[in-house]
Amino acid sequence: MSNDQLWLSVGLVGQAFFSMRFVVQWIISEKRQESVIPLSFWFFSIGGGLTLFTYALHRLDPVFILGEGAGIFVYSRNLYLIWRKQRRLIAASP
Secondary structure, eight states, X not given: OOHHHHHHXXXXXXXXXXHHHHHHHHHHHHHHTSOOOXXXXXXHHHHHHHHHHHHHHHHTOHHHHHXXXXXXXXXXXXXXXXXXXXXXXXXXXX
């Protein structure tokens, strides 16, 4: 496998992770018959974002780097807020 093929594979894997978050969200929402954003959505977002960020760094694409970097921050923040809420609920339960 050439270096270009390797990096193309990295980009495609990142895009696959990123796309899976929508598939997971859609399936769970359909099962519950309401719009739901499951925890796995945020993990797929971070996985895809980090992989695509790495790919963007390799390509030295500043627009792609800024976009993915900002996304990673948002996804991480959402996971933190979920974790913090769960911690509060546990502390408040008898």
